[in-house]
Amino acid sequence: MRSRSFRKSLVSAAFVLSLAVTPLLAVGQTTVSLPKNKYSVRDDIRLGRETAVKVEQQFPMLQDEQLTRYVQTVGDRLVSSMPSQFRQPEFDYQFKVVNASDINAFALPGGPMYVNRGMIEAARNEGEMAGVMAHEISHIALRHATAQATKQSSAGSVLGQLGLILGGAIVGGQTGAQAGAMAAAAWMTKYSREYETQADILGARILADAGYDPRDLANMFQTIAQRARTRSPEWLSSHPDPGNRYQNINQEAAKLNVSRNPHKLTRDFQWAQARLRGLSPTRTMAQMERDYRNGRGTSSGGAMAGGRYHGSVAFPSTRTRIFSSSDFQIDVPSNWREFPAGDGATFAPDGAYGDRGITHGAMMGVFRPQDNNLRDASDRLVNGLLQSNEYLRQTGGPTNAYVSSTRGYSTELSGRSPITGRSETVTLYTAGIANGSVFYIITVAPGNESYHYDNAFRTMINSVRFR
């Protein structure tokens, strides 16, 4: 909106009438255009709708109304900032959160869009999350999936893959490889570098008009690229770097009319991240797909869906092994399993994890709070835990505590675990680390086993090394 009124005032100042608006728009900005497409808008819509049904059968959608509404609100704001020449009134932009840990997001033709929980967790502010969404929205608006099929002279591999679904090849019972191929088609459409550039440019423009800073899009891509060095780069395999991505987006941003006070770390975004942090960890889409293909059925949710709770959980081993992330290292009992998530991980022994989270073990990670006030960041984390684990009550703290030799807080929560039926003690430790980030570790154990766990937890917390 802002940029439009800016342009108008320029125009009237020059005493030029309506036609002058078009050349002004083009000054210095990279041209975005709708590529050639032999499919109809209705084809896009039908393809997207049918694929969406399959995607939602195969991947776990986060059933959190408030969180979904938040992501939809951000999405709506972006869609309403779409330049008029790319508006498709028939497209229905719907945003959902996939309960998957990898930094990924994908869009289907005609409007359905999925943002992974891992993407929201990895974003440093709302602008970064909105950045990836604006990029995906641009692929939808420019109809890149069907345009790519148009380009391919043969049957068209994109549509060919998607055609698996349209052809009805996937029927209940005949899961296996076909379903795997289906999912691959849905979330691994590989866009050309040319389309990537176009989606970056249009995405930047949408962001600026929606009151965001387009440079946040560049920043998010940098985070994704860094993460890709250590983990599976799913997003990058669908959206290859067209070359100098970071620089090009920033260059484009310099030509746009960016709000002086763009939406960054909003209250809603922090609420959303706190809420996600309180949930049990989950797997990557690739892991889910592998399990699906191996006939282990649909993923009902968490990472630990394969786990089974039982009453005889082994005590923590006094032998330890090292877990390393890009921000910290920690020694963990060698008999605990590891479930990486974002920049941290959850650890639990056999019998203590499953689709409802952990009953014994620890979860940890790093995040960047809005202000540099560690106490507020700790409180928000506690609220997130209380919200997503209704049986818990705060029973102590926050009190001053140390993680290794770094100052922070500890807060104690407890309640009757709906899984074990026994009293459970949950302790949250936070510590402020370099560049304003906060490290947290949440320990979980039944109250009457604290004797066996306190030592293990203390050893872990004392062993943390920040990078």
Ligand SMILES: [Zn+2]
């Ligand atoms: Zn892309």
